Amino acid sequence: MSEILTKAAARNIFYGGTAFFFIVFVGLVAHSVSTVNDMEKSNPVTPSVAAGKLVWEKHACIDCHTIMGEGAYFAPELGNVWVRYNGREDAAAARDGLKNWIKSQPSGVEGRRQMPHFEISEQELDDLVDFFKWTSEVNTQNWPPKVSG
């Protein structure tokens, strides 16, 4: 290697290449961001969706659950929970089902993973469900493969 590649050449390739790939990356991310902005036109982030995301963060839901596959793998995927609760066919029942589930925790069932009890107002619960509904509408390239998440 010593004859073919000098240290100075290796250094120049490193800095030049890194700059090149970073610029390409930034360009692609900028394009992706513009597609996300387009998508928002048909699936707008309403104030209640934004508030629901804050409820999601306030209770660190992601440190048990996953959303779009990212999180702690300890509890079910929630990116498509709206679909799993049949929200596309019967929105009112799905909303009640999700809210009641959260309110009934912890189950206290021996040997079953426990979801903590959270102090969440009715308004916050509705916001959270709106956030789940919004997330389920995102084009995730058909992920997850099954409705089970």
Add this chain to the structure above:
Amino acid sequence: MKYDSQKVALYYFAGALVLFVAQILFGLVIGTIVVLPNTLSELLPFNIARMIHTNALIVWLLMGFFGASYYLIPEEAETELYSTRLAIVQFWLFLIGAAAAVVGYLFHIHEGREFLEQPLWIKLAIVVVALMFLFNITMTVLKGRKTAITNILLLGLWGIAVFFLFSLYNPANLIMDKIFWWWVVHLWVEGVWELVMASILAFLMIKLTGVDREVVEKWLYVIIGLALFSGILGTGHHYYWIGTPGYWQWIGSVFSTLEVAPFFAMVVFTFMMVWKGGRAHPNKAALLWSLGCSVFAFFGAGVWGFLHTLAPVNYITHGTQITAAHGHLAFYGAYVMINIAIMTYAMPNILKREPYNQLLNMWGFWITSSGVTFMTFALTFAGVVQSHLQRVLGMGFMEVQEQLSLFYWMRLGAGLATFIGVVLIVWSLVVPGKAKQVGRVAAQPAE
């Protein structure tokens, strides 16, 4: 050790080791909650214990990087540190900040994005600490000798600070949130952290093998070139299923496959340097950790990363225990081991313990490495079963989890072994070795 100010590294190594033990203890707690779900369920819920487990890991690795920098930069730059006092103030600020964050977590004071759960004021304190650190080491390098190792190390550390700024950006749109969340997470561990790792490894190779600096530094540029050329666009493997365009499946698959290359190059590099150098350095344990680091990083980050990085495979495995398996072995191989390698090299020098508890340290290496390896296999098998049942057959999440309990018990056992190994490592670094070893090693070169 040639410069008095290098001693300040000891603060950071000690702080890092304390947090290392805490990280493993909380790992044992959540490993136990997984198999005995009613454990502590009211007092310490899984999510809280889990954020302490992951945050403690990140903070102690960073603390180790800081310590490594304070140790190796004066030696590379051939000058005393710009300010030892600033380094000590920075240490206490960082440690108190980390402790405040952990106590806050226990009282459910946190934000809610994975790994970035620190409250805003802690995040800002981290930025202040980082600036103090960067100022200190940059000034040191500017007044001293500039080597490839210090250049790359500085570039990596500045990159860590710059990309951390994206943690302050939290848009209401979840997709935007995720896109830029990865600018912290991925561009850290599959980007700039690799620069820090490679430069520490290069420093250790120069010291331990005696190979000419020119050769080592050329390798260093090649390795980090491979790391960033593949790793920057490799971010694409996180943009498959989060609402971003489909072209990322191609970009992510191709470039993240290439992410194996820098890790393979590190294996070739370390073994070739040792073989070429032929120096019988007395600190055998430091050499073991250095070689182990490149090998385990290759398997954990490289092979286990490739295992689930191709888009059609990731479609099935994304967010299963496969990801957890990869995460554990990759962090251990790349970043835990490089930290323990530099500590094993530097701490006996700082403490003036030429003979130290090397044998115990090497036992620590083998037991910890075996524990993490077994854990990785257990989680990999769990992930394969989970992927099939949940993603192919469509069984429900909780139902599938019940099928995995045997693997989770094995993981907990492996975690216990890991903990024992970690105790041995910490003991060997902190407690002086037996005096009778003195005569045997005293004749060897000191560095």
